Amino acid sequence: xxxxxxKANSNxxxxxxxxxADIGSIFYVHSIEGNAVExxxxxxxxxxxxxxxxxxxxxxxxxxxxxxxxxxxxxxLAKRIFVTSAKKDSAI
Amino acid sequence: MALLKKDERVFKSEVASKLFTFALVGNPNSxxxxxxxxxxxxxxxxxxxPGVTIEKKVGIFYTLYGEKCQLIDLPGTYSLLPNSxxxxxxxxxxxxxxxxxxxPDGIICIVDASNLERSLYLVSQIxxxxxxxxxxxxxIDELAAKGWEVDCRILSQKFNCPVVPCQANKKSGxxxxxxxxxxxxxxxxxFVLNYPDFIDxxxxxxxxxxxxxxxxxxxxxxxxxxxxxxxxxxxxxxxRMDFLIQPIQRAQEKIGKLKxxxxxxxxxxxxxxxxxLVKGAVKKGGHLSRGLSDLIDRYVAHPVWGWLIFSxxxxxxxxxxxxxxxxxxxxxxxxxxxISEKFQAVFPPGELRDLICQxxxxxxxxxxxxLPQILVLFFFIGLLEDTGxxxxxxxxxxxxxxxxxxxxxxxxxxxxxxxxxxPGILAARTIDNPKDRLLTILIxxxxxxxxxxxxxxxxCGVLFSxxxxxxxxSSFTIFFLYILGIGGAFFFAWLFKKTxxxxxxxxxxxxxxxxxxxxxxxxxxxMYERALAFLKRAGTIIVxxxxxxxxxxxxxxxxGESSSQALSHSFAGRIGHFIEPIIKPLGFNWKxxxxxxxxxxxxxxxxxxxxxxxxxxxxxxxxxxxxxxxRKDKWPDGxxxxxxxxxxxxxxxxxxxxxxxxxxxxxxxxxxxxxWALFQFAYMTSFAYFCAxxxxxxxxxxxxx
Numbered sequence: 166x167x168x169x170x171x172k173a174n175s176n177x178x179x180x181x182x183x184x185x186a187d188i189g190s191i192f193y194v195h196s197i198e199g200n201a202v203e204x205x206x207x208x209x210x211x212x213x214x215x216x217x218x219x220x221x222x223x224x225x226x227x228x229x230x231x232x233x234x235x236x237x238x239x240x241x242l243a244k245r246i247f248v249t250s251a252k253k254d255s256a257i
Numbered sequence: 258m259a260l261l262k263k264d265e266r267v268f269k270s271e272v273a274s275k276l277f278t279f280a281l282v283g284n285p286n287s288x289x290x291x292x293x294x295x296x297x298x299x300x301x302x303x304x305x306x307p308g309v310t311i312e313k314k315v316g317i318f319y320t321l322y323g324e325k326c327q328l329i330d331l332p333g334t335y336s337l338l339p340n341s342x343x344x345x346x347x348x349x350x351x352x353x354x355x356x357x358x359x360x361p362d363g364i365i366c367i368v369d370a371s372n373l374e375r376s377l378y379l380v381s382q383i384x385x386x387x388x389x390x391x392x393x394x395x396x397i398d399e400l401a402a403k404g405w406e407v408d409c410r411i412l413s414q415k416f417n418c419p420v421v422p423c424q425a426n427k428k429s430g431x432x433x434x435x436x437x438x439x440x441x442x443x444x445x446x447x448f449v450l451n452y453p454d455f456i457d458x459x460x461x462x463x464x465x466x467x468x469x470x471x472x473x474x475x476x477x478x479x480x481x482x483x484x485x486x487x488x489x490x491x492x493x494x495x496x497r498m499d500f501l502i503q504p505i506q507r508a509q510e511k512i513g514k515l516k517x518x519x520x521x522x523x524x525x526x527x528x529x530x531x532x533x534l535v536k537g538a539v540k541k542g543g544h545l546s547r548g549l550s551d552l553i554d555r556y557v558a559h560p561v562w563g564w565l566i567f568s569x570x571x572x573x574x575x576x577x578x579x580x581x582x583x584x585x586x587x588x589x590x591x592x593x594x595x596i597s598e599k600f601q602a603v604f605p606p607g608e609l610r611d612l613i614c615q616x617x618x619x620x621x622x623x624x625x626x627x628l629p630q631i632l633v634l635f636f637f638i639g640l641l642e643d644t645g646x647x648x649x650x651x652x653x654x655x656x657x658x659x660x661x662x663x664x665x666x667x668x669x670x671x672x673x674x675x676x677x678x679x680p681g682i683l684a685a686r687t688i689d690n691p692k693d694r695l696l697t698i699l700i701x702x703x704x705x706x707x708x709x710x711x712x713x714x715x716x717c718g719v720l721f722s723x724x725x726x727x728x729x730x731s732s733f734t735i736f737f738l739y740i741l742g743i744g745g746a747f748f749f750a751w752l753f754k755k756t757x758x759x760x761x762x763x764x765x766x767x768x769x770x771x772x773x774x775x776x777x778x779x780x781x782x783x784m785y786e787r788a789l790a791f792l793k794r795a796g797t798i799i800v801x802x803x804x805x806x807x808x809x810x811x812x813x814x815x816x817g818e819s820s821s822q823a824l825s826h827s828f829a830g831r832i833g834h835f836i837e838p839i840i841k842p843l844g845f846n847w848k849x850x851x852x853x854x855x856x857x858x859x860x861x862x863x864x865x866x867x868x869x870x871x872x873x874x875x876x877x878x879x880x881x882x883x884x885x886x887x888r889k890d891k892w893p894d895g896x897x898x899x900x901x902x903x904x905x906x907x908x909x910x911x912x913x914x915x916x917x918x919x920x921x922x923x924x925x926x927x928x929x930x931x932x933w934a935l936f937q938f939a940y941m942t943s944f945a946y947f948c949a950x951x952x953x954x955x956x957x958x959x960x961x962x
Contacts (some may be wrong), residue, residue, distance in 0.1 A: 166700060187319045188555075202488030202689075203341070203764060208596070210766070211375055213525040214288060221551050224558040228551075228654030232375040233530070235550075235769040237558075237648065239655045239665055242764035 181230065183220065184227055184243035192218045192248035199245045212246060276317075276327040279438070280350055280361035282383065284376050285333030286770050288368045292425040296434075300782055312683065313346055313358065320439035328363065332686075336646065338482050338632060339381045342694070343686040345495065346909065351383065352479075354497060357663040358797040363389040363438070368424070370407055373539065380416070384448035385478035388570050390418045390435055397422040400921065405641045406540040415534045416448075417448045426776070453526055455516060459484060459508040466504060475501075484508060485520055501874040550772050557649045564864075567653055570646070575736045576639040578710075580728055582630030585833075586714075589629070590882065595807040597872075615869055616807030621800045622868065624861050627711035638676055639780035645770040647672070655765050661747040663700075664693040664752025665765030671697070671746065674704035676787075677740070678920045683926055692758040696750060698927055699937050702915050703746035705739045707770075708860040712911050713738055715864050716904045718884035719818055734908075741912045745944070783789060799865050802855060804867045810851075824870065843910065843946070844953040856916045863911075892908035900962045906953040914945035 180195045197204045212218070212233030219230040227243035230238055231248045238246070294300060297316030302385050314330040331350055332343035339345040346355075352819065353360025364383055368376035384390055394407060409420040409470070419437045423430030454459070460480045467475060479496055486492035489505045512519050556562045596617045604610035641647050647669065655665035666688050674681025681701045688694040705713075714912050717731035724730055754760075811830035824830055833847030850869050856863040864883075871886040890898040897903075915938050925934035 196351070198667045199764070201520075205485065205487050205524075206335075206340055207766070208521055208524040209338070209378065210442070210768075211378075211528065213528060214521050215525070216528070222555045224555075224560045225563045226558050226649075226655070226765075228554050228558055234369075234375050234770070235371045235554075236654050237765075237767050237769045239652060239659075239765040240660075240765055241762065246766075 180249050181250055181254040182244045183229065183238070183246040184223065185216065186220045186248055190220060190221060191251040192220065193251055194218055195247040195249050197246050199242075203242075203245075207242075208244070208257055217251065218246075218248060221238050259816035264338070278327040278329065278359050278361050278843060279363045279365050280329045281365045282331045282347060282351065282379070283333060283367035284335055284369065284372075284379060286348060286767060287333065287367050287376060288425045289333060289367050290330055292365075292367055292393065292395065292423070292431075293328060293429050295425050297328055300786065304744070312343075312596055312686075313786055321435050322439050324439070327393050328365075329357075329358065334379065336379060337478070338486055338534070339495070341687055341689040342909060343751060348495065351386065352496065354495070360434065360745045361388070363391065363684075365393055365395045365434075365438075367425075370397045370400045371405075373407070373535050374528065374531055377535065378451045378527060381448070381527060382478055382482075382529060383414060384418065385450065385769075386476060387447050391417060392416060392420045393425075393430075393434060394420060394422045395425050397886040398424040398427065404775050408538045411538040411701055412535075415538065450530055450669040452651075453511055454518075455519065456481065456886045457483060459512060462502065463504050463508065467501075470500075472500070480522075485523060485594075487520075494525065506868070507788045509874055540676070542789075554649070554769070554773060557646070561576065561905050563649075564655050567650060570641065572736070574634070575732050576728075577637060578732070578735075580631050580732075581682065583728060585629035586626050589626045593618060593626060594882070598661060602735065611811060612689060612804065612807060614806045615811070615872065617800055621795045621865065622800050624711060624795050624865050624868075625792065627714055627861070627864070630714060631707045631710060631791060632784050632788060634768060635784050636780060638672075640775050643773065643780060645772045648767050648769050651767060652765065657747075659878050660761055661751040662758070662762075663696065663747075663750045664763050665689055666767070667693065667697040667848040670701055671704050672742070674701045675704060677679050677706050677708070678702040678704065679923050680918065682920070685927070688758075692760050693763055695928060695933065696753055696758050698924055699753060699933065700746040700750050702920055702937070702941065703749070703913065704916070705742040706860070706917075708832070708917065709738075709742075709911055709925050710735075711861045711864045711907060712856075715884060715887075716899075719887050720901060720904050722884055733934065738912050740906055741909070745913050749940070749944075756906045794859070796948040798859060799862060803860060803869055805866050806851075806855060807865055810870055816857045829870075843949040844900070844952065846890070846898050848890070848898075849907065853910075853916075857917055860911065862925075896962065902953055902961050906949045906956075910945045910951050912945070913941060913948055 171252040183192070186192055194212050194214055196214065197212060198206050199207075204224070204255045211234075216231060220227065220232060221235065226239060229238070281289050289638050293314065293316060296318045298318075299314075299316045312332070316328050316330070318326055318328055320326060334344040334347045337348050337351065339348045350358050351361065364386075366380045366383055368380060370757045380390075392412070394409065394412075397407065407422070409422055413420040416830060421430060421434045421437055423434060425431070439775055449713065451457075453928055460477060463480055464475065467473075470486070475498070479498070480646065483489055483492055483496065483498065483505045485499060486505075489509065490502050493502045493505060495501055506554040516522065516717075557566060597614045600610060600613050601620070641650070650672075651665055654668040658665050658667055667685070669687070670681045670684040672681075673684045678701055681704065682698050685694050685697040685701065688697060697952060706872075713735050714731070717727075717734055720734070721727040721730045772786070778870040790926065806829065809832070810824055812827060815826060816824065825834075829851045830847065833851040836850045836854070837845075837847040840853065848867075851870065852863040852866040853867040867887060868883055871890070872883055887899050888897070892898055921934050924937055925931050
């Protein structure tokens with residue numbers, strides 16, 4: 166179990182969760198954590214690997230633009246979506 | 258891949274349902290019901306948030322050749338792999354798995370034109386079912402206004418099916434769609450998507466195995482969905498393919514070992530293919546990102562501003578219910594009294610006059626006067642739904658909902674329950690997790706529905722009509738009662754989550770609709786239909802029960818008795834006196850007891866019953882407004898019956914109790930057993946009694962009257 170977590174952590178190097186990402190920036194989806202049902206629904210909504218995501222707002226909810234539509238996520242879920250910056254000179 | 262030829266269509270329609278059947282399907286909030294209404298002329302509810310349609314709805318329309326067709330409006334979904342009970346209905350109907358619905362002969366896929374990639378994910382799955390499909394590009398005018406162009410001809414070639422542009426809310430493109438649905442269209446090439454090799458291999462292996470076992474051909478998309486399903490057992494049972502559970506599980510294990518992230522790869526490949534197919538067909542114009550909409554979202558989603566906006570919207574709504582609703586209410590009230598007085602003057606004293614004045618006007622009339630306030634409430638709920646704010650409010654409430662063990666999506670059923678518990682309970686179908694759904698159903702009737710409003714308004718009238726600021730005090734009291742109802746819902750949600758429905762918290766994910774200027778026509782139609790339903794109820798159930806109550810309160814007639822003595826000795830009086838010992842500790846007399854008994858059928862019957870009892874009692878002198886007549890009632894020791902303590906105790910009882918037989922019946926249907934329906938009735942009624950008892954007794958101990 167610990168080994169699995171360590172492996173997942175090393176895979177997520179240079180990534181941040183969508184909850185921590187800056188507003189107004191463009192990101193690529195890196196990976197999603199959580200149970201299989203939740204992950205699959207997210208993928209079908211467009212949150213699959215390398216998909217482009219624009220973060221619009223956060224606070225009571227995280228608002229982002231994915232596949233051309235605006236999607237709201239609660240913090241719990243936004244923390245499970247890991248993204249990388251679309252720009253090389255980004256702070257990530 | 259095209260519509261069936263006419264001769265096939267005739268054959269199918271005769272065998273299956275006598276009518277050619279189309280299913281209307283698409284993503285949530287893509288405009289399915291708007292198109293359904295435009296095609297059929299019906300007026301099903303539409304709103305600017307996802308998940309309004311939770312049950313299939315059927316309508317009839319005619320093609321340009323006068324052929325009668327059946328149209329089924331289905332709940333919105335993102336995929337043929339369902340996640341919630343409403344999405345399950347869509348999959349079952351499309352695959353022809355429901356006994357109560359004919360398998361659709363054709364499918365109309367409605368797509369939000371500004372959101373093609375996402376919408377086409379579902380469309381591509383439906384196209385693979387190898388059935389006649391028409392794609393409708395909705396909201397095309399909005400896209401064109403931003404300088405975007407979609408070439409329907411190219412899309413039609415790429416997806417091998419007719420593509421029709423449309424703006425359903427303005428009914429533009431509807432004739433073109435009917436033309437396409439009327440045509441004989443020759444079959445063209447089927448729509449085939451390439452799957453990754455590792456999926457293809459497994460599908461071929463399962464197909465071969467099925468062939469050896471003598472099972473007929475299985476659609477490739479169904480096998481793909483089974484393979485992708487995180488819960489293959491449930492999906493196989495849904496598809497009536499239990500025999501594939503083990504082969505699918507083995508295949509999933511095999512693929513998982515080779516490629517840990519295989520599901521992502523399959524979905525990604527489909528999206529990439531769709532991007533490629535759409536590329537030549539869409540000419541991009543200005544930026545689609547909604548500048549103002551995004552800015553509003555920053556404030557609405559803000560932890561401080563968000564709550565401030567929400568609180569202000571709610572406060573405004575409650576003030577308007579009283580400020581705007583009280584004037585027409587008083588006018589109707591006066592009108593009703595004038596009509597009653599006219600009847601008193603025209604008819605000679607006797608049974609017929611009493612029946613009309615006390616039974617019909619005194620009963621139904623007293624409920625009808627609350628119509629303006631109920632309509633103002635519906636106007637504001639419609640306004641919140643139509644602007645697109647509702648989905649945002651769900652997120653605002655999510656943290657609070659989670660803290661008491663509820664799912665964020667439970668907010669929408671709870672809010673709907675403020676209009677009526679029945680649509681609220683049905684709206685719980687959008688919740689994926691069965692435990693969360695049941696929990697929401699169990700607590701939804703705590704939300705103060707519009708049937709409670711007449712009771713609250715009447716009691717506020719008794720309490721505050723002689724106060725210097727009756728509107729302000731009434732608004733404040735009713736706002737408090739609404740909060741009390743929500744408080745009760747949250748308390749029991751927390752309790753049940755800790756005891757009956759232990760489990761992990763689910764996530765909240767909603768597509769946020771764009772902010773739109775509310776359609777006054779759409780809100781007006783909803784208000785009209787609500788008013789019609791309310792008046793129908795008043796004209797049927799409430800009039801019938803009122804006549805029965807009039808009979809029970811005015812018979813048997815004994816000569817020489819005063820009106821109050823006659824009432825006390827009447828059949829209703831005897832029933833009331835029988836239950837009085839049980840309700841007296843709550844501050845209620847036998848007359849209130851009769852009201853509570855009649856309110857078990859429907860809450861607003863309480864007001865009607867009070868009307869029959871109290872205005873009936875006063876008819877020999879003159880007709881008094883109900884609140885005034887109630888205020889005059891005294892206990893044998895001379896104390897006021899409707900003291901502030903009694904009025905609040907009564908309102909607390911109403912805030913918590915379940916007094917609606919229709920709700921009990923719907924809960925039984927939705928949960929599939931009487932167990933939960935009866936449990937809900939028992940716990941809510943006991944809790945209401947306990948709280949009213951505690952409030953009244955503590956009030957007495959503290960010296961209040």
